[in-house]
Amino acid sequence: MIWLLGGLCLSAIVYYCYAIYAAIAFLRHSHPINPEFHPPITILKPLCGLDSHAEDNLISFCKQHYPCFQIVFTVRDRQDPIIEVVEKIIQQFPDVDINLVVSDRVIGANLKVSNLANALPQAKYEILLIADSDIHVTPDYLQRVVQPLQDQSVGVVTCLYRSLAQGWGATLEAISTATDFHAGVLVSNQLSELEFAFGSTIVIRKSVLEEIGNFAAIADYLADDFQLGHLPAKASYKVFLSNYVVEHVLGNSTVTNSLHRQIRWARGIKICRPWGYLGLIFTYGTVSSLLLVVLTQGSILGWINLAIVWTMRLVMGWIVGAIALDDVVTKKYFWLIPIWDLLHFVIWCAGLFGTTIKWRGQQFRLTKEGKLIPLEQDSGFVSSQWSVVSGKDM
Template sequence: MDVSADIVIDLLLGGSLVGILYLIAAVGAVRAFRVRGPRAPSSPHAPPVTILKPVCGDEPGLYENLRSFCEQDYPTVQVVFGARHSGDSALPVVRRLMRDLPDADLSVVVAGGTRGANQKVGNLANMMSVVRHDVLVIADSDMRVRPDYLTAVVSPLGDPRVGLVTCLYVGRPVRGLWAALGAMSINYGFVPLVLVGRLIGAMEGCFGATIVLRREVLDRIGGFAPFSNQLADDFALGEAVRALGWRAELSRYVVDNLVSESEFRQLLQHELRWARTIRAITPFGYACSVITLPLGLSLLAVALSWGSAEAVTVFLIAYICRLILVRVIERTFGLDAESSWWVPVRDLLSLVVFAVSFCGKKVVWRDRELRTGSDGRLFAGRSSR
């Protein structure tokens, strides 16, 4: 074996050892997080709320997802749906929901006059024309919640120092292998990374699963307009709120994200969009995040060293630590147990996505091809269809 191969193997093993320490820290961070279980509404802080639900196309489980936000154990709720054009395939689902829940305060805004490459943000800006309440809840269309959701996520705003509330989310696969692998990426990659960052004070995330803020706060940061060309609009919004001195609160409530990718191409496009988004907004942090994949790194070391005892030992330690973390996550968040054999497959796929994310700036989002700039800004491309 030549010297260059030895160096690569040593780097892989060194990264794996650091990654094993990360896995141990992640077990502690997950165990320290207390998930809020179902409970009756009891918070004294329950101001009227408007939920903003931008939609773009039909997707598996869309009706059930949207309905879960409309059936809340909460005093006063307005739900506003928004689409960019009258032919959007999500609109028949929205209208069916409005027929099925005639007593709910539901409305829909259809307007195509949006500025900027981020059409979701443009959609949100258009929806503000019918908003009636001062507390806003923004949530992506692929999220599903329980009836106690609003009570949990709105109550922290009773503290005037809190400017924004956000939520973790876990992946719930709809059906099939690719959806299951996508959910594993969320549950065993994203979730522990966020909780470790939170534990050490290195990550103040804001996630599209849920963003809760007062209208006054939104007005102070300039409304939605400053984020109209941001790929990571949720992250940028959170940064803007914190920059004005307010605190962003991570709720103990965990939202379900319905993962519905039915083929490898869809899964790869989705995960590359995530990866290139993070790389654009925090390039150094993203490069360092490879250490969160010690199972994949050590498996590569095993292959390159032709199964050396040292590499195999590191791989086995990483595998055991990874499985412990997976089981702790499953117990903490009430997830179905995954087969142990799929864990290294998922980590190898994550390593592939990590490597490919450096090979371009194109992302595909809701069938639109876009490019990311070095600062996370979006540039319009074309439809991928």
């Protein structure tokens, strides 16, 4: 057992070193901006309820320094309070081409994908940009994230994100994203081409979306953003990781709610990338080094090993989170990284077992393919009401 834990510590150190290298490579890579390349873009924004700083987040997409773009906000529930916010934004930005689609038509178990499918008929342009409602961007966002599409072999562009957090639960999630999850993404991006995308930003050609079967092809999957990168990659298109980092606004969350959310994501990742999920055991140096100290009864060698492993983990976390992502939460709560690592190991173990998740108040079972099976049927699965409002109509 001692040799096994020693091997896991060594593998973690190697991983931390490579993640540092990948982060430095990411910092050095910059896609040149061609001021003459600015194809028209349709932004699809699926909405459900009032997120923290919802109005500011949505407005940031209206303030783009870009010659031609359209925004389609899409909502399922006619009583959703976010509609009032969108209508206010439409009035505030009369020169921006904005549409609001309200439809409860459902094409699958993932209601966010149904939202996107309902918005698609209103999309005027070949290039689509999908971004979650809790994302905030700067005015140069569109100009920067569209640049990789100058290469016709690129089918999807996606972005990393740094989180703005309120409350301890959200703070732990932000630390997780910046110093753990994105470290793995940068390693994957350095080792080979990405085969997945993130809901923070997905730029995809409409022709590529049609080739993979449109939104109907992912309507029953939990990890819809993963599939919007994975399916085009399987169709031989490149998934490009932009050097633009968006801001993800996390609402105030309890530790319990954050844990439930993290376990849901863990089970989704396990199904999408089972071998990669199992391979995470080789990256938990914080845990394996601590176990080695316990097993060797506090030996000097055990403590030296722990000091080396934890130092490398903290250095990796700082370079990835604070430097590469410029994440304010990492800079302020850097000391939480070891605490998160121990907690995340528990989440990883929980993710290994069980196939049920709770998402937006509804229980689902995950199939081996990553599809959602509702355990309680919602009446919204059979109703269908539709309306479209544009800025010109108000």
